Amino acid sequence: MSYDVENIRSHFPSLASGIAHFDGPGGTQTPLLVGHAISNTLTGPLSNRGQGVRSELNADEAVGQFRAAMADLLGADPRGIVYGRSATQLTYDFARHLSKTWGPGDEIVVTRLDHDSNIRPWVQAAAQVGATVRWAEFDPTTGELPASAIAEVLSERTRVVAVTAASNLIGTKPPVREIADLAHAVGALVYVDGVHYTAHTSVDVTALGADFFVCSPYKFLGPHCGVLAADPEVLSLLHPDKLKPSTDAVPERFEFGTLPYEIMAGVTAAVDFLATLGNSGDTGVDAAGLGYADPRSRRERLVASSAELDEHENLLRSILDSGVAKLPGAIVYSRAADRTPTLLVEFDGIDSQELARFLASRDIAAGASSFYALEASIALGLGERGALRIGLAPYNTVGEIDRLLSGLSAFITGGQ
Template identity: 65%
Template sequence: MTYDVARVRAQFPALTAGYAHFDSPGGSLTPEPVAAAVAAAMTAPLANRGTVTASERIADGIVLDARAAMGDLLGVDPGGVVFGRSMTALTFDLARTLSAGWGPGDEIVVSRLDHDANIRPWVLAAQTVGADVRWAEFDPRTGELSAEAVAAVLSPRTRLVAVTAASNLIGTRPPVRAIADLAHQAGALVHVDGVHYTAHAAVHVDALGADFYVCSPYKFLGPHCGVLAADPALLETLAPQKLAPSSNAVPERFELGTLPYELLAGTTAAVDFLAGLADSAGSTRRERILSSMATVEAHEDRLRARIETALGELPVTVRSRAAHRTPTLLVEFPGGRAPDAYAFLAERGINAPASSFYALEASRALGLGDTGALRIGLAPYVDDADVDRLLEGLTAFCAASR
């Protein structure tokens, strides 16, 4: 199956500014159809959801369409799709809800590999109720988080395991299904951070074994909001804090206040855009998504291989080494000069930032402290010319730094 990156790039107005974007792990660019969908919703006759007026029905349709779209993207029941301000906000809300049933002697497991949004909400919730926190450590030499490392900290008192499907810092894709199976055998729930993963792979939530899966549309060409997916039957067992007159139905009971209809319209458009990235085969949107994402993954992996080969010729250390990972490379420079490289590239219209990117525990475990290193991330709109510019810029920086 062919991938026409030029056709894809033509739909991103931001690319006309001439920058090469390797900063997509922090937030992707927006294609024109997504921006148009947001604008159309904002200028449509809208009201709070309902069934009486046309404005109410338009709002209701936007929400239901967005749930269906995310259901197709993640392979889940749309009735278990919850929208929120962000993945971080949704995780904090869920942590508060679940921890109401925890107490002293209970345990939760978090991974040192994760973004802090899948660590701190659980740590703080556990501290509030007196539960214990146990840490699953990854190997800083290989970047791998093994199922054995998680098994080592599980016990019959484990109530929840929080793990990433892909590290936003070094790209590692842990064996989530094996970890989930071990957690379930211990009687624990599994919360999977799919923010970085969803942008780069076809997602099958059930195959991952996740009880809860969270992601952010703005990482996969959509607008700024958050999504949580779970089995509606599981959500029915939870009682989040909410306003008295707000709906107690699932998934609405988890959505605080009026939903941002324009962002949900943009989310549907983003899923449709992903489904059409390649000449995808399939009669359903889900089938087209799976086909397109496989093609995009091959495109991104090819570019990643080009970059990795070239980095091997430069005096830098690549900290992304796991056997299975996203097209995300963390690059360390001698003397801790990643911030200088960041600025050097920026002057040349190349966006590749340096930071710990909220993966604070992982950055520290790698010996990079709170500063982190330079992160190179790929996206569907990155092409070979962008990679040429990046490699030329990195080569020039290393030469100037001798």
């Protein structure tokens, strides 16, 4: 394996703190070049978008480059890339847009496995128009959400199926394409929460069958914002409330107000950095500081990098899983056959919140909560308190896992 994690880590100034970050599912650390892209855009000549002076062109280019980068990352059409403040905000927006055509008798499908941001907006939008919400249940003993669970609640009245591509709580990756095919067979649209999925898997929204796919760049080394990808033809059929002078063009009609060009530039830089992971974090700059060309397209480099990252994270996950299984009283909730390198665990007789605080005292970041996946946490018997979540990211190492396992053992056995 050519994945050079130490070289990759050298691009993250925050890692000099000595903190071992297993909190990636809540947001990753950020490489320096992302910060530079934000700073350079914000402090360079910058105006509202236009085709006149350089400052106008810089703003316009930041938007175009952002759409192209996210389209490459997601296997999407850049004309269907929508910027948002967060995935939650985008989902609330699109629940409102889509619900304009719903009424009594229509049905919306949500799942117990999802983050609340892909549940509550749909539940609330349905309630406002008198539509019915149908719940798809996952199996808490296995963590699996089979397509059959969706099929049980589908009907000819289903308008939208909202489903996660990967659980942010236990890592389960449902068979999204199979679910999408079932939904499309009854004429329903499919809204996929890809926030956790995008950080760990090469995405192809067309192959997934997603009509709408939402993600958050800060979960994959970028700045805090949200992105939605959809077929521009589908977007053209939706008419959001907007200011009269604002454009009706797609995708701009869904982006309200002046865009944060510096944040968009940061997202582009994050995608460019992700494309280097397949070259051991080689950012395309030689020792003399000169750039050089890679003959592959950015999309091809992203797919190759994702494969390298997957191999690295799977190796770490196997060490983590094995080590946790050996600890006394371990109860592991991440049990699905296909899942991300995310582990939800508690230990018999141990308060997970206290355990997380102890780990923090050792500069190990791994939180304990339901992490907004409230329905899933309740279904697992954990209520609102949740459990300890350990998530892997591109910069994690075997040594950090050893530190984590040592910390867990020390607290559990009382040898603090």
